[in-house]
Amino acid sequence: MTTATVTSKGQITIPINVRSSLGLNAGDRIEFVEMDDGQFAIIPATHPVTALKGLIRKPVQSVSIEQMNAVIAQYGASTK
Structure with missing residues (x-):
């Protein structure tokens, strides 16, 4: 088992074999x-921005600011 020591500032050095196994390089995030x-669990934070594509779909119909405000006002009135 590989171990690391936490410094008084809460920092650790990730051992080389763990960095290699995770494919981490200087400046990478975890x-x-x-x-x-x-x-x-410690995992590399290597999700590219392109992975977000398609996460949010465009509405079928455009909605105006007035329509949004009306729905917000209606919802606000119903929660009182």
């Missing part, structure tokens, strides 16, 4: 993901 069992 994510700490909490698992169901409460432990954390």
